[in-house]
Amino acid sequence: MKQIITSLLKEAIKKNGVSLRNEEIEKFIEIPPSPELGDYSFPCFFLIEKFKQEPSRIALDIRRKITKVPEGFQDIQTSGAYINFFVNRKDLSKQIIQEILSKKEKYGSFSQEKNKVMIEFSQPNTHKAFHVGHIRGTTIGESLARIFEFCGNEVIRANYQGDSGMHVAKWIWCYKKYHKKQKLKEDESWIASIYVDAIKRLSKNEKLQEQVDLINKMLAERSDKELDSLWKKSRKLSLDSFEKIYRELNTHFDVYFFESEMEKRGLDMAEKLLKDEIAKISEGAVIIDLKKYNLGVWVLLRKDQTVLYSAKDLALVKEKFEKFKINRNVYVIGSAQSMHMAQLFKTLELMNFPKVKECKYVPFSEVRLPTGKMSSRTGENILYSDFIKEITDYSKKEIKKRFPSISKKELESRSLKISIASIKYSMLKQNPNKVIIFKKEDALNFEGDSGAYILYTYARAGSILEKANKKLKEKFDTGKLEEKEIELIKKLSQFKDVVSNAYKTMNPNVLANYSYQLCQIFNEFYHSCPVIDSEKEQFRLSLVTALRQVLKNSVYLLGISTVEEM
RNA sequence: GCCUCGGUAGCUCAGCCUGGAUAGAGCACUGGCCUUCUAAGUCAGGGGUCGCAGGUUCAAAUCCUGUCCGGGGCGCCA
Numbered sequence: 001m002k003q004i005i006t007s008l009l010k011e012a013i014k015k016n017g018v019s020l021r022n023e024e025i026e027k028f029i030e031i032p033p034s035p036e037l038g039d040y041s042f043p044c045f046f047l048i049e050k051f052k053q054e055p056s057r058i059a060l061d062i063r064r065k066i067t068k069v070p071e072g073f074q075d076i077q078t079s080g081a082y083i084n085f086f087v088n089r090k091d092l093s094k095q096i097i098q099e100i101l102s103k104k105e106k107y108g109s110f111s112q113e114k115n116k117v118m119i120e121f122s123q124p125n126t127h128k129a130f131h132v133g134h135i136r137g138t139t140i141g142e143s144l145a146r147i148f149e150f151c152g153n154e155v156i157r158a159n160y161q162g163d164s165g166m167h168v169a170k171w172i173w174c175y176k177k178y179h180k181k182q183k184l185k186e187d188e189s190w191i192a193s194i195y196v197d198a199i200k201r202l203s204k205n206e207k208l209q210e211q212v213d214l215i216n217k218m219l220a221e222r223s224d225k226e227l228d229s230l231w232k233k234s235r236k237l238s239l240d241s242f243e244k245i246y247r248e249l250n251t252h253f254d255v256y257f258f259e260s261e262m263e264k265r266g267l268d269m270a271e272k273l274l275k276d277e278i279a280k281i282s283e284g285a286v287i288i289d290l291k292k293y294n295l296g297v298w299v300l301l302r303k304d305q306t307v308l309y310s311a312k313d314l315a316l317v318k319e320k321f322e323k324f325k326i327n328r329n330v331y332v333i334g335s336a337q338s339m340h341m342a343q344l345f346k347t348l349e350l351m352n353f354p355k356v357k358e359c360k361y362v363p364f365s366e367v368r369l370p371t372g373k374m375s376s377r378t379g380e381n382i383l384y385s386d387f388i389k390e391i392t393d394y395s396k397k398e399i400k401k402r403f404p405s406i407s408k409k410e411l412e413s414r415s416l417k418i419s420i421a422s423i424k425y426s427m428l429k430q431n432p433n434k435v436i437i438f439k440k441e442d443a444l445n446f447e448g449d450s451g452a453y454i455l456y457t458y459a460r461a462g463s464i465l466e467k468a469n470k471k472l473k474e475k476f477d478t479g480k481l482e483e484k485e486i487e488l489i490k491k492l493s494q495f496k497d498v499v500s501n502a503y504k505t506m507n508p509n510v511l512a513n514y515s516y517q518l519c520q521i522f523n524e525f526y527h528s529c530p531v532i533d534s535e536k537e538q539f540r541l542s543l544v545t546a547l548r549q550v551l552k553n554s555v556y557l558l559g560i561s562t563v564e565e566m
Numbered sequence: 567g568c569c570u571c572g573g574u575a576g577c578u579c580a581g582c583c584u585g586g587a588u589a590g591a592g593c594a595c596u597g598g599c600c601u602u603c604u605a606a607g608u609c610a611g612g613g614g615u616c617g618c619a620g621g622u623u624c625a626a627a628u629c630c631u632g633u634c635c636g637g638g639g640c641g642c643c644a
Contacts, residue, residue: 033587043586045624055624081624082587125644166643259644285642294569299642309644338570339639365571365637373637398606418606430579433571435637442578446606448592449579456606464603505583513580513591520591527599527608544603566606 002029004070005040005085012065018050035486038077038084045081055081089486090478096493100546101472108495108553111152118156118320119145121332122251125162126238127171129192130245131381132423132438133367133374139427140364141332142251142559143508148330150557151503156324159253160316161242163235164260165309167195169216172230174198177211186237188385196379213304220263220306245384249420250559255324259312265319266311270300273314278350286311290346298343313344321355328358330506335363335433362506364432370439382438391419394444399566414563418452421560425451428558429512449516452566454555457519459566460526461548468532468541476538484525488543491521492550499557508558515554522547 006026013020025042032041044058051058059078069076075086100107121141124130145155162168175182175194178201182190202208218224219231246252270286273279279288284303290296300311320329331341341361348356368374374381395415399406406414426443430436446452478485498514531540552562 027584028586030586037587041587043625045586048624080587123644162644282641287641295640296569297641302642304642306642308642313644334638335571336638337644340644342569363571368637377643402604402606431572434579435572437578439578442593445593448606450592450606452606453592456604460604460607467603501583509580516591517580523607524609526603530603532603566604 001040001072001087002026004072005029005042008066008070009042009062009083012062013047015065016051016061018047032082032084035483035490037079037082038075039087039089039490040085042083042085043081044083059083089481089489092493093478093481093485093489094476096489097542097546098474100492100549101542104549105553105556107549108499109150109152110496110500113148113152115148115153115328116156116324116326117148117153117328117330118158118255118324118326119148119330119332120158120160120257121145122246122253123160123162123333124242125165125167125376126235126242127163127168127191128195128238129376129379129381130188130242130384131374131376132384132387133381135249135384135423136364136367136427136436137332137334138246138249138251139424139559140362140432140508142249143424143428143511143557144330144332144362144506146557146559147499147503147506147508147511150499153328156255156326157251157253158255158257158320160257161239161259162309163239163258164219164263166212166216168231168235169212169219170198170202171195171234172219172227173212173215174201175234176227176230184233184237186240188241189383191234191238191241192376192379192383195376199377217304217306241385248388248416249424250561257316257319259309262312262315263307265315266307267301267305269315269318270307270311273300273347273351276351278347288343288347288350290343293346295339295343295346298347310340310343313340314347317344317348317353317359327355328360329355330360330362332362332364335365338363360506362432365435367427367436367438370437374438382440387440387443388419388423390440391422391444392416395419395446398446402566414566417561417563418446418455418566421451421455421555422446423451424558424560425454425512428508429516431509432507451560454515454519454551454560455563456566457522458548458551458555458562459564461522461544461551462564464526464531464544465541465548468537470537470541472542472545473538476542477536478539479536482529484521484528485540485543488521488525488547491518492546495550495554498554502557511554511557515551515558518547518551518554522551 006022009025010020010022028046029040029042032038044055047058048055059081063076063078063083066076072088073085074088077084119141122138124134145157148155171194174197179194215227218227222228270279274286279286279300285299286301288298290298298310299308301307320326333341345356345359392415395418396411399411399415498510502508502511529540531537531544534540555562
């Protein structure tokens with residue numbers, strides 16, 4: 001379309017005595033803000049100098065030199081300084097709807113990429129709370145994984161769980177010393193409470209840290225059987241509780257890395273870097289001095305030679321590329337760690353690691369409470385398990401109002417789907433760089449810009465099809481297209497661009513916004529255009545079917561599943 | 567001090583990459599619409615110095631520079 005318009009304009013402008021190259025014209029062609037202004041437009045302001053006329057005059061002059069409206073178009077008009085092109089909307093509508101109906105769940109996907117990509121996300125620490133803040137990274141990661149797959153890549157979902165290190169030592173220390181009489185249990189809030197207690201006790205008495213350091217060292221060396229067994233048991237409780245959460249969130253992982261398994265390799269890595277003189281010893285610790293890159297100092301080993309996250313992460317990159325033969329490595333990690341990531345990438349560069357350019361960092365900001373930071377250290381947070389219960393209870397209440405005789409099983413499954421959709425959508429709808437202030441009353445609002453609204457729209461569209469109970473005919477006549485129909489079809493046709501934008505920028509939020517806007521347009525259509533028993537029933541049934549397909553594809557990429565009734 | 571991310575309606579945000587036609591939503595507020603495909607919906611209304619100041623441009627919320635405010639980070643946590 002753009003090419004046709006370009007060459008048309010080029011000729012007309014030439015007839016006015018100005019010659020321009022194709023690129024000079026094409027870059028100005030844009031999509032007008034509303035359908036009554038056409039489907040493509042060309043602003044003439046930039047020709048003022050060359051034409052030495054008012055821009056609206058220029059538009060008229062160029063328009064006059066276009067003698068024939070080309071095939072595929074129905075009209076060319078001017079409006080002020082703009083020349084507006086109207087495509088043949090009937091043909092276009094048929095074409096778009098037919099493409100959606102034939103490609104189905106593949107509509108919008110493409111396959112030319114074919115990379116093997118590892119996406120590392122979620123990364124919760126064992127022995128600590130999984131709070132609503134953790135859902136953000138998990139949700140972004142799952143969504144990116146789906147977007148990457150949809151664009152033709154093979155994706156390996158990786159989770160890197162912090163099952164060792166100082167926080168574990170603190171937990172073990174505290175349990176052993178103060179809570180030994182309590183039985184270990186797979187209860188998120190209990191596990192979290194021990195950690196909170198540890199922090200509290202340590203902050204009251206600085207000297208206690210020495211005991212924790214000792215435990216940390218013993219755990220790292222696996223030198224004490226009793227400690228080891230306590231570690232294994234408590235670790236498993238945490239990991240099992242995470243798995244339950246992932247099942248609910250509709251996320252899975254293909255590979256699990258554990259920090260505890262990276263200790264040895266981290267140590268080797270640090271030694272190699274020392275030998276290569278990239279790292280050095282400072283105050284007894286092994287560090288890399290990155291000050292000249294404005295990246296401070298990166299500590300690899302503590303002065304007691306225990307291994308830090310930095311060295312482990314470095315070792316892990318190598319393993320990812322070598323063992324899994326990936327050619328792209330994506331990290332979805334909170335932006336609090338952006339310095340760490342910059343240090344990691346810079347060090348890889350200094351090591352001449354060949355794939356450093358294929359390592360990508362997708363940062364996201366934190367989820368805060370209205371009262372401030374969420375923290376698993378102080379217990380100032382909302383645990384996932386508590387919150388999901390509250391939101392599903394609310395969903396159930398709302399569902400029962402509408403479907404008093406719904407079966408228990410259906411109620412459970414539907415309320416969970418609606419709740420998860422709401423939580424995920426609220427995490428994905430805004431720019432990942434923006435801090436989310438988590439307000440429970442907002443999360444429990446299922447009106448307006450929410451996950452529930454999207455699912456509701458999908459279900460309503462479905463009930464039209466069910467009531468009509470007709471087989472779609474392949475051929476339909478669009479009749480005279482109404483404004484809401486045109487808007488809806490145009491929005492459907494934009495899906496591909498939105499997918500490719502989300503992929504390119506590694507940002508699901510554009511798809512979340514698109515899904516919502518699509519629903520808004522459909523709801524407007526729904527109210528102004530009756531489907532069943534209308535003159536254009538066949539066409540509108542096809543349109544509704546197409547809408548359902550695109551909406552489903554779109555929210556699938558967000559990691560959200562639809563419901564048929566709500 | 568340095569690095570980094572934000573600052574758009576009372577509140578929460580979209581738009582910024584790729585500059586263009588009256589700056590869009592949701593919540594809250596006011597008033598309509600359920601004998602017609604699910605009212606978790608829809609229509610109408612009020613509400614905006616796009617933090618501030620310069621610059622580039624025919625044209626700036628959008629690009630550049632400076633500045634203010636807020637979040638995060640900056641050597642043995644992850």
